[in-house]
Amino acid sequence: MTTAPDAHRSAGRPRTAVLSRERILEAAFTLADVRGGDFTLAALARNLDVRPSALHHYFAGKDELIAGMRGQLTTRVGDHGFDARPWHEAIVPWARAYRQTFGAHPGIIAALATLPVDDEPESIIDYERIAAAMSRDGYPVHRIVPAIVAIESFVIGSALDSLAPEDNLRPVDNAELAPNLTRAEAAARENAAAQRHSAVTETFEFGLAALIAGLLAAGATG
């Protein structure tokens, strides 16, 4: 499993803690981890022991709160040397960190993934860093955004996939229906073990390398 240790336990926090943007976001992650993305601001206020109106000093509404959550996750993903390394190298640790960070909050991945990003400076700065590196490295300008979105879609889908059972494509009850799949799943598991990776990590690394290689080749032909 690749989910990061839960950093959002708020036990021991004094009831009189001063309300802050940080504290609201922390409580929102805790709530979303339990309730999924469709929690209400009223429920969040209840968990924080404040009136709903107190939240409005920090976030005008749910969309703005979700944008703040996404911005904070983007900051946690971090830079990975796009200014100093070729984009196709720096993007590998970026994609790994992105999968881990978003995979730690499965209840809200869908809400985060479909949110408009323009309201969050953190996300815009993150994308700008990647776009600048690709541009500097001569990637065709009209392919830069499609390539970033392709990697992001793969990472988001992989974050969801990493929440499925480790042996998810292993036929058991229906093995007689699927001799090829049964053989292939066993071979993949053996290969991952030989690489000392979990199957889900080996699968992610294989797919990520293939996608980046494919994007590089597509960029070279225009």
Add this chain to the structure above:
Amino acid sequence: MTTAPDAHRSAGRPRTAVLSRERILEAAFTLADVRGGDFTLAALARNLDVRPSALHHYFAGKDELIAGMRGQLTTRVGDHGFDARPWHEAIVPWARAYRQTFGAHPGIIAALATLPVDDEPESIIDYERIAAAMSRDGYPVHRIVPAIVAIESFVIGSALDSLAPEDNLRPVDNAELAPNLTRAEAAARENAAAQRHSAVTETFEFGLAALIAGLLAAGATG
């Protein structure tokens, strides 16, 4: 099966409509589209005007219901000639249909994507068809499942991405922070228009082609 009088029943449906697996699944999709994946069986029973116990003749619990929903979507995705065409050709219309089918039910993508698949013969049969084609075409056996999962992760992430605003990476309020991203986003939009595609479709097609090319190349080297 028990039907109770209820003023909120859907208009036009006869009061005595026979409960069936099909009808339950249809109501479950309707409910999930509104409520997301965390609806209860009690709410579903209410929408169908039946007692919760009536649902248990068809689905032992929520997991089994979600498995049934996934199985039905998989059937809608359909076969795309894996027995007659090279896997890397047949997978293109399969991936397009998959994105459209799952993208039509965004509220439940996350639940569907993380579900164990072994309980659904439809999904196992679908994966077996692809695994058999890849095996026949000489794809390395230990790479077959990772390649399928990579494409599926990309498709699921793209289905979520296609729900975001069309111009999602277009900096507006924060354009001054992102000159490279602004240029790249405009170029991508112009290119999509020239191809008479929506930007989201052009992005999906570019990423899918790059991923498949990368997976083919990785398979050729073992």
